[in-house]
Amino acid sequence: MAAHTKSLILAALLGFVVPLCVESPLAQTPPQRIISIIPSTTEMLFAMGAGPRVVGVGNFDRYPPEAGTRTKVGGLVDPDVERILSLRPDLVVMYGTQTDLRTQMNRAGIPIFLYRHAGLADITTTIRQLGVRVGSVKESTVLADRIEADIADVKRRVAGRPRPRTLLVFGRDAETLRGIYASGGIGFLHDMLEAAGGVNVFADIKRESIQTTSELAVARAPEVIVEIGIDTASTSARNLRAWDALPSIPAVRTKRIYELRGDGMMNPGPRISASVRRMAEVLHRDAFTGSDPRTGGGLQGLGRTATSDPRTSTGVRPR
Amino acid sequence: MNVGRRIAATWLLFGSCAVLACLLAPLVGSTRISFWRVFDSSVPFTENTDAQIFFVARLPRVLAAAIVGSALAASGVVLQALLRNPLATPFTLGVSAGAALGAMLALTLNLSSGIAGFSAVPLASFAGSLGAVAIVYALARARHRGLSTNVLLLAGVTLNSFFSALILFVQFLSDFTQTFRTVRWLMGDLDVSSYVPLMAAAPPIALSFGAFAVLPRSMNLLSVSDENAATRGVDVHRTQRLAFLSASLATGAAVSLGGPVGFIGIVVPHLVRLMVGADHRLVLPAAAFGGAAFLVACDTVSRTALAPLEIPVGVVTAIIGGPFFLWLLIRSR
Numbered sequence: 001m002a003a004h005t006k007s008l009i010l011a012a013l014l015g016f017v018v019p020l021c022v023e024s025p026l027a028q029t030p031p032q033r034i035i036s037i038i039p040s041t042t043e044m045l046f047a048m049g050a051g052p053r054v055v056g057v058g059n060f061d062r063y064p065p066e067a068g069t070r071t072k073v074g075g076l077v078d079p080d081v082e083r084i085l086s087l088r089p090d091l092v093v094m095y096g097t098q099t100d101l102r103t104q105m106n107r108a109g110i111p112i113f114l115y116r117h118a119g120l121a122d123i124t125t126t127i128r129q130l131g132v133r134v135g136s137v138k139e140s141t142v143l144a145d146r147i148e149a150d151i152a153d154v155k156r157r158v159a160g161r162p163r164p165r166t167l168l169v170f171g172r173d174a175e176t177l178r179g180i181y182a183s184g185g186i187g188f189l190h191d192m193l194e195a196a197g198g199v200n201v202f203a204d205i206k207r208e209s210i211q212t213t214s215e216l217a218v219a220r221a222p223e224v225i226v227e228i229g230i231d232t233a234s235t236s237a238r239n240l241r242a243w244d245a246l247p248s249i250p251a252v253r254t255k256r257i258y259e260l261r262g263d264g265m266m267n268p269g270p271r272i273s274a275s276v277r278r279m280a281e282v283l284h285r286d287a288f289t290g291s292d293p294r295t296g297g298g299l300q301g302l303g304r305t306a307t308s309d310p311r312t313s314t315g316v317r318p319r
Numbered sequence: 320m321n322v323g324r325r326i327a328a329t330w331l332l333f334g335s336c337a338v339l340a341c342l343l344a345p346l347v348g349s350t351r352i353s354f355w356r357v358f359d360s361s362v363p364f365t366e367n368t369d370a371q372i373f374f375v376a377r378l379p380r381v382l383a384a385a386i387v388g389s390a391l392a393a394s395g396v397v398l399q400a401l402l403r404n405p406l407a408t409p410f411t412l413g414v415s416a417g418a419a420l421g422a423m424l425a426l427t428l429n430l431s432s433g434i435a436g437f438s439a440v441p442l443a444s445f446a447g448s449l450g451a452v453a454i455v456y457a458l459a460r461a462r463h464r465g466l467s468t469n470v471l472l473l474a475g476v477t478l479n480s481f482f483s484a485l486i487l488f489v490q491f492l493s494d495f496t497q498t499f500r501t502v503r504w505l506m507g508d509l510d511v512s513s514y515v516p517l518m519a520a521a522p523p524i525a526l527s528f529g530a531f532a533v534l535p536r537s538m539n540l541l542s543v544s545d546e547n548a549a550t551r552g553v554d555v556h557r558t559q560r561l562a563f564l565s566a567s568l569a570t571g572a573a574v575s576l577g578g579p580v581g582f583i584g585i586v587v588p589h590l591v592r593l594m595v596g597a598d599h600r601l602v603l604p605a606a607a608f609g610g611a612a613f614l615v616a617c618d619t620v621s622r623t624a625l626a627p628l629e630i631p632v633g634v635v636t637a638i639i640g641g642p643f644f645l646w647l648l649i650r651s652r
Contacts, residue, residue, distance in 0.1 A: 173440055178440075207628075211503065214376040215348055218368055219349065245512065247364075247366075248368040253365070
């Protein structure tokens with residue numbers, strides 16, 4: 001009887017344990033063939049040392065340059081499922097809105113990592129979670145800690161200084177004041193601006209982006225205008241002179257209009273702290289001049305960085 | 320009432336509507352400004368926020384709305400008469416699709432430098448519209464004496480679809496932000512922020528309106544039949560050519576200024592026909608002034624309804640114009 005009970009318990013235990021044993025290697029073994037479709041997660045994976053295990057990237061993933069050598073598998077709205085499957089991935093990193101792709105991966109039995117970004121703080125959260133998922137816990141923690149420390153450093157430097165009312169533009173028709181897209185009061189661009197020591201003139205509009213008119217630009221009276229863009233080709237001075245049509249804007253009167261270019265500026269990935277710093281440097285020049293060996297300090301230093309590697313850096317163009 | 324007096328009454332009534340709209344619209348907007356401060360000469364212009372909002376942000380925009388509305392509505396009248404089709408719009412013959420393709424390419428290729436102070440997107444869209452007009456015109460003239468309106472219509476509609484496919488292809492190749500900007504361009508945007516785009520669009524539109532001025536009598540006869548017009552001394556081919564080219568030129572210039580604002584070219588002509596009858600001597604000026612007033616009014620709604628957010632003006636024209644037109648249609652039967 002006792003032996004019978006023992007064997008029953010053993011069978012029951014096996015019944016539970018065996019599936020766990022089958023399941024656990026999948027969950028525990030770090031994935032070896034990772035696909036990442038969004039530029040920011042691709043960059044995160046490379047930054048945490050998981051780059052050699054990345055086999056496929058999104059069509060718009062250009063950083064680090066090594067990512068460009070991987071197979072392209074489509075983008076946020078048009079992932080190429082056939083190509084994804086043909087790469088036999090053991091993890092697909094995708095954005096939360098890619099529901100169709102998620103269904104298809106589930107059907108194919110391919111593990112996925114989903115994430116969503118609503119603001120600046122989510123970036124390091126994603127880095128940590130992704131690190132756990134791909135088995136690079138230590139590296140991802142170091143990376144996330146470094147980003148948070150850098151942002152905290154920027155916040156500390158600008159603390160207590162007058163915060164300029166800033167218009168953060170991320171799109172505009174060349175050489176005119178038409179089609180101006182600016183950051184609204186939510187999202188990582190807004191958070192970046194706040195962390196860099198500025199006050200968003202559209203903080204009251206709870207949208208990530210808004211199309212603003214010249215009337216609103218005048219009415220909101222920004223003291224600084226920061227234009228950011230992903231294309232590294234620096235635009236002509238004539239482009240920024242379009243603002244001269246509205247001389248009552250304080251930023252135009254005091255010539256505080258800056259252009260920050262480089263694909264890192266609009267990418268909620270590991271380079272975000274550098275972008276926050278660049279923004280802070282144009283908003284609070286005094287807080288940074290000649291003080292930090294890492295960037296060479298101040299605008300001059302950024303200018304040098306821009307020439308050394310235009311792909312990764314931000315050209316700063318004060319008028 | 321004789322025709323001369325009716326024409327005068329139409330000009331007076333619709334003309335004052337348009338002028339009134341243009342005078343009142345700059346007074347309202349997303350920001351409250353003081354009318355007295357706008358004209359206060361003791362404050363220099365560079366420091367006068369109210370004056371800049373009035374003269375730089377609002378006035379060019381209201382004038383752009385008036386020009387675009389007027390050009391699209393008048394072109395609609397001319398093309399409906401030319402094609403003898405009440406469903407014809409300024410966009411039926413491929414002009415707007417050509418313009419859209421041009422604008423799309425300029426936005427996607429990130430063309431930044433314009434020519435002679437005019438920026439790249441309007442220039443490219445105007446060039447696109449002229450290209451489309453040239454293709455449709457060449458097709459309609461090939462193997463026909465004069466213009467074949469049937470070929471014109473079929474070639475225009477086909478070209479529209481063809482260009483739309485090219486537009487989708489360009490959009491597919493472009494990145495996310497560019498796609499968003501191009502989609503937004505298609506909804507129409509009158510925030511021109513300077514007088515330069517107005518001056519660029521004015522000459523071709525003025526030229527077209529000059530042509531429109533000599534068309535109404537012939538259009539009255541043409542809208543019955545070509546034979547009817549020919550027997551009464553109308554040079555049918557010349558009139559058709561003039562009508563097509565002038566309407567296309569006006570449409571191309573209007574689209575390059577404000578984007579393809581939909582609905583005006585069809586709803587305003589029919590609206591004024593319900594009011595003044597079918598005589599083109601009345602319909603054409605009424606539509607030109609009515610289109611201006613209608614688009615200025617719609618743009619004012621677009622600027623103020625959800626301020627500080629802005630509803631795309633093409634959305635407003637359809638949402639206001641559609642039900643209003645249907646109501647008039649039912650009432651008049």
